[in-house]
Amino acid sequence: MQKAAVLVAGGRGTRMGAPISKQYLPIAGLPILMHTLSVFHQVDSAIELILVIPKDDFAYWNELCEKFQFQIPHQLVAGGNSRFQSVKNGISAISFEEGLVAIHDGVRPFVNESVIQESFEKAAEKGSAVAVIALKDSIRKLTDDGKNFYQERQYFRLVQTPQTFDLKRIRKAFQVTELPQFTDDATVYEHQGWEVTLISGNPENIKITTPEDMDYAEYLAERKNGR
Numbered sequence: 050m051q052k053a054a055v056l057v058a059g060g061r062g063t064r065m066g067a068p069i070s071k072q073y074l075p076i077a078g079l080p081i082l083m084h085t086l087s088v089f090h091q092v093d094s095a096i097e098l099i100l101v102i103p104k105d106d107f108a109y110w111n112e113l114c115e116k117f118q119f120q121i122p123h124q125l126v127a128g129g130n131s132r133f134q135s136v137k138n139g140i141s142a143i144s145f146e147e148g149l150v151a152i153h154d155g156v157r158p159f160v161n162e163s164v165i166q167e168s169f170e171k172a173a174e175k176g177s178a179v180a181v182i183a184l185k186d187s188i189r190k191l192t193d194d195g196k197n198f199y200q201e202r203q204y205f206r207l208v209q210t211p212q213t214f215d216l217k218r219i220r221k222a223f224q225v226t227e228l229p230q231f232t233d234d235a236t237v238y239e240h241q242g243w244e245v246t247l248i249s250g251n252p253e254n255i256k257i258t259t260p261e262d263m264d265y266a267e268y269l270a271e272r273k274n275g276r
């Protein structure tokens with residue numbers, strides 16, 4: 050079965066507050082996106098890699114690729130005004146019609162190869178595979194009138210990426226008007242009435258978002274390199 054991965058990195062990283070968008074910041078000396086592309090390439094060099102970044106950044110990215118002698122083949126696609134639009138652009142650019150696509154945040158460079166592998170296997174069987182992890186903390190639900198209530202945390206999961214799908218289905222699912230609940234791809238798929246299958250993610254697979262995440266990311270990269 051043919052496989053693609055769409056790495057979305059069309060955002061501006063405002064919460065990071067860095068002088069350059071967070072997806073280009075270095076971890077262990079290498080831009081974040083190069084780490085993420087490398088993990089997918091290592092899982093299977095036949096995976097078609099689509100990298101979605103803002104159109105204005107194409108020249109900058111090409112300079113980075115030259116500077117770091119980055120050789121992993123990938124296609125650049127222009128991002129949109131929201132993650133939903135960026136994913137839509139990315140899945141439209143895949144060169145084949147039938148197969149699987151893993152949609153992944155470009156700023157999650159610490160995804161385990163085994164999670165990616167399992168996501169493709171489960172999506173081949175079930176149509177979808179979404180990486181999640183259990184909560185370690187207790188949680189409370191807030192209400193509009195200022196109250197808060199206990200929640201049974203065993204019924205909740207934190208959602209990560211990759212979110213891997215049958216390509217035909219997810220392309221169809223994205224042919225809808227964007228809704229506020231579409232904070233990820235599983236919600237878009239589910240909107241069609243299709244059941245989302247969950248798989249276990251890895252806890253280190255953080256979405257690099259704020260400056261303190263960069264310190265943890267350096268630690269994780271050191272730990273990985275020292276393995």
Ligand SMILES: Nc1ccn([C@@H]2O[C@H](COP(=O)(O)OP(=O)(O)OP(=O)(O)O)[C@@H](O)[C@H]2O)c(=O)n1
Binds near residue numbers: 065257
């Ligand atoms: N228009 C957008 C917005 C977000 N993303 C991507 O979606 C992922 C998750 O989004 P987030 O972490 O919120 O990234 P940013 O939007 O860049 O961050 P911020 O909200 O702090 O500006 C990131 O890889 C981001 O680049 C995207 O492809 N296109």
Ligand SMILES: C[C@](O)(CO)[C@H](O)COP(=O)(O)O
Binds near residue numbers: 154233234
């Ligand atoms: C897709 C995602 O990373 C799953 O946890 C998350 O929903 C992205 O949210 P953001 O607000 O776009 O960072």
